[in-house]
Amino acid sequence: MSDAGRxxxxxxxxxxxxxxxRGLRVSTRNALFQQWQALLxxxxxxxxxxxxxxxxxxxxxxxVEQGWPLRNLLxxxxxxxSTWARRLIDECDATAVEVHPDLLWELGERESEAPxxxxxxxxxxxxxxxxxxxxxxxxxxxxxxTSPGNIGTLARSADAFGAGGLIVSGHAADVYxxxxxxxxxxxxxxxxxVRVPSPQDVLDWVDGxxxxxxxxAVVGTDExxxxxxxxYDFTRPVLLVIGNETxxxxxxxxxxxxxxxxxxxxxxxxxxxxxxxxxxxxxxAARQRGFPAAG
Numbered sequence: 001m002s003d004a005g006r007x008x009x010x011x012x013x014x015x016x017x018x019x020x021x022r023g024l025r026v027s028t029r030n031a032l033f034q035q036w037q038a039l040l041x042x043x044x045x046x047x048x049x050x051x052x053x054x055x056x057x058x059x060x061x062x063x064v065e066q067g068w069p070l071r072n073l074l075x076x077x078x079x080x081x082s083t084w085a086r087r088l089i090d091e092c093d094a095t096a097v098e099v100h101p102d103l104l105w106e107l108g109e110r111e112s113e114a115p116x117x118x119x120x121x122x123x124x125x126x127x128x129x130x131x132x133x134x135x136x137x138x139x140x141x142x143x144x145x146t147s148p149g150n151i152g153t154l155a156r157s158a159d160a161f162g163a164g165g166l167i168v169s170g171h172a173a174d175v176y177x178x179x180x181x182x183x184x185x186x187x188x189x190x191x192x193x194v195r196v197p198s199p200q201d202v203l204d205w206v207d208g209x210x211x212x213x214x215x216x217a218v219v220g221t222d223e224x225x226x227x228x229x230x231x232y233d234f235t236r237p238v239l240l241v242i243g244n245e246t247x248x249x250x251x252x253x254x255x256x257x258x259x260x261x262x263x264x265x266x267x268x269x270x271x272x273x274x275x276x277x278x279x280x281x282x283x284x285a286a287r288q289r290g291f292p293a294a295g
Contacts, residue, residue: 024097025077033099036074036107036120043174046123052176054119055108057084062186063121070094072120076101085116094119109178123176128205130192131165133214137237138163138285140278141202143253144170144244151175151193152183153275154242159187161282162292166193167202167239170250199252206239217258220249221281223271225262232261234285242278 026033038045039053046052051071054060061084063070073089075081077098081089089096099107101114108115124130131139140163145151151166151173158166168175175193196202206216219232220241241257243249254260263272263280272280286292 024072024095025099026074026097026103027077027100029103033103033107039120040107040109040178043177046174046176050123051120052123052181053107053178054121054181055115055178056182056185057116059181059184059186059189060088060117060119063119063189064088064092066189068189069122070119071122072097074099074104074107074118074120075116076104076114079114079116082116088117124192126195128167128194128196128202130194131167132192133164133209133216133237135214135237136289137209137214137216137239138234138282138289139165139167139216139239140282141167141169141239141241141253142172142274142278143199143241143249145172145274146245147275148173148175148177148180149183150245150273150275151177152180152185152188154278155180155184155191155193156187157275157279157282159184159191160292161279161286162289163191163282163285165191168193168195169199169202169253170197199250199256202239203256209237218256220253220257220260221263221277222248222254222260223262225260227259227261228264229261229281229284230264232259234288238285240278240281240285242274242281245274 035049039051054063070092071094073092073094074097075085077100104114107118140154140158142151142154145168151168155166175195181188206218209216214237216237216239218239218241241249241253263277265272
């Protein structure tokens with residue numbers, strides 16, 4: 001534990017919380033509470049403050065296990081905490097904050113009761129070099145997604161099937177929206193997710209790796225693709241492109257793709273949900289590669 005963590009532990013004991021000090025206390029809708037509340041729905045506030053909220057046992061646990069920088073751990077006053085919550089509060093460098101249960105309930109997006117913990121986490125840099133690239137590279141671009149839930153779902157699928165990262169391109173829903181973080185079930189803390197303003201930013205990054213000897217193929221997905229996914233070689237370095245939920249890939253992305261593949265479907269469905277289509281293609285890529293080792 002850091003010196004800061006030990007110092008927080010010396011400030012006093014809260015027997016209801018299992019022996020942990022109350023680093024701070026918030027019992028009214030003060031400026032600090034309003035700042036956290038804005039993180040639920042205001043993307044600009046998340047960006048300006050450089051932080052976002054994490055809800056749920058598994059996402060918070062994985063954030064800690066993956067070494068994600070946490071600023072605060074919020075817990076309800078007057079409630080006996082579980083062993084899990086006490087351990088995280090005691091071991092993390094994040095400042096523990098005792099919050100009135102009614103206020104914590106609001107920050108928990110109005111669940112049936114106040115959550116046991118909410119984490120306030122730091123936003124990472126939107127740097128494409130966070131994605132590890134080698135001869136076995138498998139990455140994913142989501143072009144202008146409108147649903148944060150779909151972003152989180154694709155991050156989860158990317159994690160499950162061995163992709164090295166997720167790129168969210170263009171004007172899009174926010175990767176760090178609480179709905180995205182929840183839908184990822186913690187995979188956002190294992191798989192790098194990077195936001196970029198335009199396809200050209202991604203192409204410049206791809207070209208840089210090509211010059212360094214990694215022949216990344218940019219492969220789009222579309223119902224009118226020239227090959228079915230089972231016919232395409234996904235064992236080489238590949239960057240998959242999944243289009244917008246309504247309109248599919250933009251014309252710019254279509255022009256930048258080296259190949260475009262399709263997922264064969266039947267029934268009366270005209271197409272798959274974007275996150276579902278991305279998951280199917282990732283599964284096929286993982287199948288061809290022998291599937292990633294279990295975590």
